[in-house]
Structures are given as structure tokens and as C-alpha cells.
Amino acid sequence: MDALVTSGLTRRFGQRTAVSDLSLSVKEGDVYGFLGPNGAGKTTAIRCILGLIRPTSGEVSVFGERDPIRQRAFIGAMVETPAFHRWMTAADNLARAAAFSGIEKSRIAPALERVGLSGRGRDRVGSYSLGMRQRLGIARALLSKPKLLILDEPTNGLDPRGMKEVRDLLATLAREEGITIFISSHLLAEVEQLCTRVGILEHGCLIAEGTPASLAGRQQVAEIGATDREALLAALEKMSIPVLSDGEQGRLRVSLASLSAADLNRHLLDAGVQVSALIPGGRSLEDLFLSLTSEELS
């Protein structure tokens, strides 16, 4: 069954289109990574899905339900940096959320325990660090035992240990409780480790969708070294081959697009570039992301 389906979801702000004809489907049990550079429209799309902003056109369906209020009974959500009444305790903040969800307060303690805050429930949120507030936000999202968890940048502000804890928690939720997770993140390695499916958003449009493995394997990359780095850069630019990142030992990591490594080598030699190294390699999700988004930008 589809946990989340958007059909032609569009949102315009005046002349600017923040989300354009977004159609995606998330299957029950998926961990769906929603990627895109800053300003791509991820948060706007998530707000449309949650009914916080009205789409200009298009529809959202959650477990087959089209009524926005009933949809939210299935959803636990955390949008950007979670907001709290800072002068109230963590438990009181969760009690407030529970009251508006029509659920028992008895769920508060387990939710706090789940994110490692059971000893801090009586502390005011104002005394919490950013990472603790982030975890408290996840606890609040889990309070209603949702079937679909929508998280917008859930590891923002967390230290590496905190990131790992959140990643492990989400993996456990998906694996053991079968919760469908829709997660937007900038951290591509994290998404690659966690997600079963990925969608990449750019300028409000979904430009790629699939499993991380299928997307990463769609095109090849290579690391190229040359005696004259400037000449190499100029030749690559002339050939419209995007540079993804710096590789090791001064080499450049490039997307091969439809070229083979041999073709690239020949073209570079024709351009007068003395190639010192050419190492074809597998492509990470980060490479794909950088490649797709830089193509869009160019």
C-alpha cells in the first residue's frame, strides 16, 4: 500500500514556483530520502504534505486518506528546527502535543525514553541544547505512534554521536515497528545508509527517484589527474563535463555522463592535456546529487 502519494503538487509564491508538479509515492515500510540543495523546495513540499500551507494545485494522499485532518492522524512530523515553549518543561510540552492529538499522557515517558531524555523530562526546554531539542522534537513526532514519520532535517545541530543515535533510532523504527519514514536531509552519506528509496528535488521539480544503489549506478564517475590542473579544468569545462569534487592527490572527481573513460582520455589528449591518472570508479549518491544539481544549475 502507498503510505504517501503526491499528485501534481504545485505551490507558487507570486511569480516564483517553489514546488512544481511534484508527483511521488512512498510505499508502506519505505525509508524515503528527500534530497535537494538549499532552496530546492523540500520544506515547502513537506509543509504542503502536512497541510501547513495550501498547495496551488495537486493532491496529497496518506494511506489512501485525502482529508487533511484525518491524514494527520497517521503522521508524526518534525519540520525544520522543532519549536517549543521554552519556559515549559519537556514533559509539559509533550503533554500539550498529546492533548491536541487526543492521546493519553502515559505515552510521554516512553517517548522521552526512546530518545534518551527520560531523566530530563522535568527540565525546562530553555535549558536544553540544540541537539536535545532535536531529539525532543523526534519524541514529540513519535508520541502518537504514527504510521508515517515525516522528518525535515532531523539531524540538524546534532554532534556525530547524536547523528548516529538518530540514524539508528530511525532504522530501528523502520525495521522493528514498520514505520514508514519520509526524511529530508542534506547529509547524503546518511541518507545513503538509511534510505531504501531516494528522490532528488531541484528548483521544485523531482529530477531523479529510485533506490540509492540504482541511482548511484546509473552513471559512472572517474578521478582524473593531469600535469597541468588548470588546463585540465579548462578542457573539462569546454567538454561540459561537471567536476563533482576534489579527489585524492590533486585529482578531480568528474561525472562521465555517457562517455567511457577511454573516450574521455582521448578527448583530453586531443585537447592537449597530459593525463597523469585516470581512475574509473563507482558513483556515490553524493556524486549523483552533485552531478544532477550542478547540471540543473548550469
Place this chain on the structure above:
Amino acid sequence: MPAHFFAMVVAELRTVFARGSGLGAVIVSLIIGVLTTAVMFWVYSNAGDAQINGGSIDGFVQFSGPHCAGWALTARNFLILPLLLLLATGGTLAGELGDSTLREILVRPVSRWSVLLAKLAALMTLSAVCLLATLIPSLVGGAALFGMEGPTVDLLLGYAATLGTDLGIISFGLLASTVVRSVGGVVVSVILLLIFDGGARLLLWGREKLLDMMRATQGDYTEAAVHYSQLLPGAALDCWKGWTDGWAWEPFVGLSVLVTICLTVTVVRFSRMDIG
């Protein structure tokens, strides 16, 4: 209406009372009730010496439980409590829009209008608690010191009408919250409303004076100006004064119109609003 609406109101009420403005309003109300009784007792104790315009103070001030509570009501409605209620209203909607805490509620399975209604119910409860915090010490204290002889029924109607006044203030505060989205902006909006009210009164007065001069008549036209000005928001929010000045229907009509317009526009704006 969701089945858990009462729980929503209680949660909202806890938040309102946890805020400085909410708790402050209750404390100030209580202080006003106690302080008014103390001042009345001081005046009563020194009535023999005190004079106003060459006459004994007894001729101007009456001493009884209801009169004591009446002065407390006047003190309560003079600026500070309306301001604190307005701050509480601004905090509950504009403040939550500004700091995004409202977003965390609106991702829950509840309609926006039921959230708004829960906030209104909590704020009206705050108003009622504040009124009781003023009424009880002043009436009981005054009755213990001076007895209960006095216009009790009118006084209680005055307190009831103040609930209406508070509803007007809260409704306007909610509407302003959907427009300006900041607590300071809500307060400024009310100041602008009162400036508009004063300007409208001045225009009405000027128009009638002009007509009087042109037609060299007095009476009817000026009377009309009085009627019209009683329908304005400022007079509507003063409807509670009927307990001493005599009850008139116009301020209540003005109040009903003000509340209806403010709440209707608030619901429409809030239900269509983009939440950040």
C-alpha cells in the same frame, strides 16, 4: 468539534497561565481587589477629615461591599487589565505564529478553527478568573468592613458585561494576531483602533456642530451624534459602565458587531494562512 476539545482547552489554559502575561493578569487582578478594599477602608477611616471641593467625602463616595467591588471594577478596567489580556491574547496566537510553536499544534489531527476556539475558550477563562480575583476580595472585604447594602445586582451585571468587554478585546487581539504576527504589533493595532475610534467621535461631533451652526438648532442632531458614537468600538468596550451610568443598548450592539466581525475575519484568515 473534536472529542478531545476539553483537553485542548485545558492544555491551552496551562500554557496561558504559564506565560508571564496570563499569570500577571491574575496577580494584578487580585492586587486590585485587595488594594481597592484597603484604600476604601483608609478613606472611610479618614472621611471626617477629607474634603472634596469643600464638601465632606461622604457626599461623593459610598461605602459598602458592592461599592467597594465597583471601584475595584473601575480600577481593573482602567488600562492595565485590558493591556495584560491583550498581551496574553497576542502571546497565544501572534507569539505562537512568530516562534513556530503553533506549527507544532497544527501538524496534529485537529482543524484550525477548533484550535482557535480552544484558544478563545482559554482566554475567556483567564478573563473570568481575573474578574473573580478582583470581585471576591473586594466584595467580601468591603461587605465585612462596610456591610452589603448597595446596588448588588447592577454591580454583578457590570462584572458580567466586563466579560463581554474582554471578549471584544480578545477578539480584536486574535484578529490583529493574524495580520501582524507579533505581540507588539497586536498592542499597536489596538492603539490604532482607539485612535480611529477617537477620530470617528471627533468627526461625528464636528458634523453635528456644523449642522447646528448651519441650521441654528440644538438638540436632535447632537443627540444623533451621541447615539452613533455609542456604537463605536470604544463605547462598545465601555459597555460595563452601564452599572453606574445606566444601561444603554447601543454599546452592546456595537460590541456584538465588533466581536462578530473580528471572530469571523479571524477564522477565515487563520484557516487560509500559510504556517511557517
